[in-house]
Amino acid sequence: MANSGSPPFKVxxxxxxxxxxxxxxxxxxxxxxxxxxALKRHGLAxxxxxxxxxxxxAFRAQLLTTDAALVWVNPVAEDTGExxxxxxxxxxxxxxxxxxxxxxxxxxxxxxxxEVLVRTREMGWGTDTHLYASQAALAAxxxxxxxxxPRVLKRSRGNGGIGVWKVxxxxxxxxxxQEARDRTRRTVTLDAFxxxxxxxxxxxxxxxxxxxxxxxxxxxxxxYVSGTRVAGFGAQHVTALAPPEHGRAPPRLYSGPDxxxxxxxxxxxxxxxxxxxxxxxxxxxxxxxxxxxxDFLLGPKDAAGEDTYVLCEINxxxxxxxxxxxxxxxxxxxxxxxxxxxxxxxxxxxxAPNP
Numbered sequence: 258m259a260n261s262g263s264p265p266f267k268v269x270x271x272x273x274x275x276x277x278x279x280x281x282x283x284x285x286x287x288x289x290x291x292x293x294x295a296l297k298r299h300g301l302a303x304x305x306x307x308x309x310x311x312x313x314x315a316f317r318a319q320l321l322t323t324d325a326a327l328v329w330v331n332p333v334a335e336d337t338g339e340x341x342x343x344x345x346x347x348x349x350x351x352x353x354x355x356x357x358x359x360x361x362x363x364x365x366x367x368x369x370x371x372e373v374l375v376r377t378r379e380m381g382w383g384t385d386t387h388l389y390a391s392q393a394a395l396a397a398x399x400x401x402x403x404x405x406x407p408r409v410l411k412r413s414r415g416n417g418g419i420g421v422w423k424v425x426x427x428x429x430x431x432x433x434x435q436e437a438r439d440r441t442r443r444t445v446t447l448d449a450f451x452x453x454x455x456x457x458x459x460x461x462x463x464x465x466x467x468x469x470x471x472x473x474x475x476x477x478x479x480x481y482v483s484g485t486r487v488a489g490f491g492a493q494h495v496t497a498l499a500p501p502e503h504g505r506a507p508p509r510l511y512s513g514p515d516x517x518x519x520x521x522x523x524x525x526x527x528x529x530x531x532x533x534x535x536x537x538x539x540x541x542x543x544x545x546x547x548x549x550x551x552d553f554l555l556g557p558k559d560a561a562g563e564d565t566y567v568l569c570e571i572n573x574x575x576x577x578x579x580x581x582x583x584x585x586x587x588x589x590x591x592x593x594x595x596x597x598x599x600x601x602x603x604x605x606x607x608x609a610p611n612p
Contacts, residue, residue, distance in 0.1 A: 369573030489580030
């Protein structure tokens with residue numbers, strides 16, 4: 258652990274790379290330069306900690322000299338397909354040694370996979386969502402649901418549109434399937450499409466499906482959160498599951514937590530949905546990551562003519578880039594948690610019985 262003094266805490270900023278990236282990582286030239294700057298503004302000493310395959314021992318030793326590790330590593334590396342199992346094992350180990358890990362792998366498992374859509378489907382952001390733990394369950398349940406209208410089928414773990422399909426009935430036994438990652442559209446028999454999904458259940462994988470949202474072309478709102486407080490928004494027109502003639506999505510536009518367009522959503526998140534989600538998932542307020550986000554599409558308007566919001570994903574593994582305002586929010590959250598954790602340990606030692 259870091260020695261007391263000035264600055265009082267040392268924080269590792271973790272991302273994925275190779276041995277060369279680990280050796281050459283510098284705060285000022287990294288993708289996370291603004292994160293390092295925000296941590297420094299709040300009196301925290303931050304250093305790069307690049308996770309590289311084959312260097313787990315050095316990585317572990319580095320994290321054990323710090324007070325906290327803020328982690329930005331996707332579930333699947335888009336270039337190599339590498340997962341996070343080895344990294345998560347190290348993160349759990351250092352967390353057990355009192356290093357604050359955000360997000361902790363156990364928390365990411367609860368909120369950062371598509372299964373959260375099923376666990377919270379009874380909430381105000383939920384919809385008719387189903388989990389398939391085997392190909393047999395998929396074959397039994399999915400045909401009847403897609404017969405009622407287009408569905409979005411998603412692997413429980415993934416990022417960048419990997420393992421996400423829009424599926425709708427075509428003529429006879431066929432379906433039209435469009436993959437979000439490359440927007441490939443093809444007509445295939447439903448039986449053949451379901452057979453292709455067998456590989457998705459390997460290593461304990463699952464699939465989740467939701468109704469396709471008819472208002473998706475009106476845009477997605479990404480709500481950024483630090484702990485339990487909204488830290489900003491990102492608005493973007495999404496086209497990954499739209500017909501190809503709609504073109505590529507434009508860049509996401511970021512704004513702070515006070516953006517007037519999204520105050521109703523902010524109120525719902527802070528007053529109702531975040532507390533309810535945490536309760537349903539048996540998480541404390543300080544278990545939630547220092548930065549995470551929830552992606553919403555617009556649902557049907559309610560009886561009062563107000564927009565409703567449908568949750569389509571929570572990201573907790575590698576949320577970046579983020580609004581400018583969110584950098585200071587995550588630094589504030591990290592400093593508060595470290596301070597309270599140190600005070601708690603000191604109090605426990607003070608009241609510990611003498612041997």
